[in-house]
Amino acid sequence: MIQGINYGDVMTLGFKRINEEDSVFYDQNGYDWFRTELKVSKTIYFDWDSETHMVCMIRHIKGDIKNRLYINDLEILRTLVLFFTENEPDSLTGFWGELKF
Numbered sequence: 001m002i003q004g005i006n007y008g009d010v011m012t013l014g015f016k017r018i019n020e021e022d023s024v025f026y027d028q029n030g031y032d033w034f035r036t037e038l039k040v041s042k043t044i045y046f047d048w049d050s051e052t053h054m055v056c057m058i059r060h061i062k063g064d065i066k067n068r069l070y071i072n073d074l075e076i077l078r079t080l081v082l083f084f085t086e087n088e089p090d091s092l093t094g095f096w097g098e099l100k101f
Helices: 007-012 023-029 074-085
Strands: 016-019 034-039 044-048 055-061 064-071
Touching: 007 034, 007 044, 007 074, 044 074, 064 074
Parallel strands: none
Antiparallel strands: 016 034, 034 044, 044 055, 055 064
8 A cells, every 4th residue: 555645744845725616526525625735846746646545746847747656655755845946055854854055
């Protein structure tokens, strides 16, 4: 079984919850649909799936999806988020250990 990433963990990393109104979804599931995302650049964002608990890193150009990378490990996700948001060059540590160049 693939272990996912919990909601609280992605929120700690800076993800934002965007509530959506969809009466059909609500009637089927008993709760409102929502997206949980973190935008890291004009063309790249992370999207957390509330059913699978997986995160998808999405690269797009003007809304046209060019590629996806699925992430199910919190340490890998944390490293990628830091890569796009940390402003200290050559100081990234991650699931593969400290990287110094």
